[in-house]
Amino acid sequence: MEKTATHLEYTKETALRFLTMGKSGVEGLYGQADTTRREHMGDDVYIRGIIEFSNVCANNCLYCGIRAGNRKVRRYTLSADEIIETASAMATRHQMTVVLQAGESPAFGDDLLGGIIRRIKKETPLSVTVSVGNRSRETYRYWKECGMDRYFLRFETSDPGLFLRLHPGSTLEERLRCLGDLQDLGIQTGSGFMIGLPGETLNILAQNILLCRELDLDMIGIGPFIPHPDTPLGEKRNVYNDNPEMFFKALAVLRIFNPDAHIPATTAYDALFPEKGRDLALQRGANIFMPNNTPACHRKDYLLYPDKPGVDDPVDQYLESAVSRIRALGRKVGEGPGHSIKKRKALTLQR
Numbered sequence: 001m002e003k004t005a006t007h008l009e010y011t012k013e014t015a016l017r018f019l020t021m022g023k024s025g026v027e028g029l030y031g032q033a034d035t036t037r038r039e040h041m042g043d044d045v046y047i048r049g050i051i052e053f054s055n056v057c058a059n060n061c062l063y064c065g066i067r068a069g070n071r072k073v074r075r076y077t078l079s080a081d082e083i084i085e086t087a088s089a090m091a092t093r094h095q096m097t098v099v100l101q102a103g104e105s106p107a108f109g110d111d112l113l114g115g116i117i118r119r120i121k122k123e124t125p126l127s128v129t130v131s132v133g134n135r136s137r138e139t140y141r142y143w144k145e146c147g148m149d150r151y152f153l154r155f156e157t158s159d160p161g162l163f164l165r166l167h168p169g170s171t172l173e174e175r176l177r178c179l180g181d182l183q184d185l186g187i188q189t190g191s192g193f194m195i196g197l198p199g200e201t202l203n204i205l206a207q208n209i210l211l212c213r214e215l216d217l218d219m220i221g222i223g224p225f226i227p228h229p230d231t232p233l234g235e236k237r238n239v240y241n242d243n244p245e246m247f248f249k250a251l252a253v254l255r256i257f258n259p260d261a262h263i264p265a266t267t268a269y270d271a272l273f274p275e276k277g278r279d280l281a282l283q284r285g286a287n288i289f290m291p292n293n294t295p296a297c298h299r300k301d302y303l304l305y306p307d308k309p310g311v312d313d314p315v316d317q318y319l320e321s322a323v324s325r326i327r328a329l330g331r332k333v334g335e336g337p338g339h340s341i342k343k344r345k346a347l348t349l350q351r
């Protein structure tokens, strides 16, 4: 393992060498990722509760189960009161951040969401992360004024041609413009990608990891692509279908290249490796757990991919299991907002 190089000196060749490491080297890679996580982020695992508040979407991303063209989806949108009620219940359950996620629905106006952010900030102690896709700089600025702390928007793939094929009518350039706007506005910014999209090469995977480092992200969420039968990619396989170790190698390399970022153990890991995927992710670089707080009656309607875990579990049970999983790994549940440590470091430098 390269002990002497700093994470900024690692090259794409280093990433490729890590990613193609055989069985004999892989435990060392995971060990290095875990040590990096511990040294930079500590043993706290922050629990951020997601509310998937609407599955209405105007986009037609080729991989996504809630794409506009999927007529089988029963569409729903929670009311402002339902969202605030759900968020209010979170603070008593170890969750100090609410992640408001939805499809890209222009009908869900800026003012409506702005008002919801304001009320959550006024009525609860929660930090607010929003994840509703590409929006204008003005909208991001307005939501920041309303109290939004963070924004999460994956770039999905760093390859412009592949991005265009997967997202009709949208470009990687535009997505990166959004991320740039968010960062300029001083909003804690998260992004990431899917692993194993049809058409992805190992070179693109390495490039995805490098782009995360280049963007200097506060949070990075990655997860395996899982084909959804009611999408144009339904018949395709994940590129690493026969080599699932790659999902964890990618996570470990991501941590080594991005030591100061918050990295969630995403739900897709549990979908592919039931009941242990997220535990393994937490041991191989991740430090965030994101339980689903969407009201049970709607969870089955937010199926980005099939076999999404936890859609039937009551929130309390789901949360209890998250806490015991974290503790069983010898880790602690993080207290407080768990803001970006990059901001903290920058503030310390300013003093």
Ligand code: SAM
Pocket (backbone or CB within 6 Å): 063, 064, 065, 066, 101, 102, 103, 104, 131, 132, 133, 134, 152, 153, 154, 156, 193, 194, 223, 224, 225, 226, 227, 228, 268, 304, 305
């Ligand atoms: N509309 C917002 C956006 O695009 O950022 C938030 C919702 S979007 C459905 C959330 C994420 O789900 C996407 O960024 C994508 O990476 C992931 N996703 C969608 N379909 C998936 C699939 N079939 N397999 C794995 N992840 C998927």
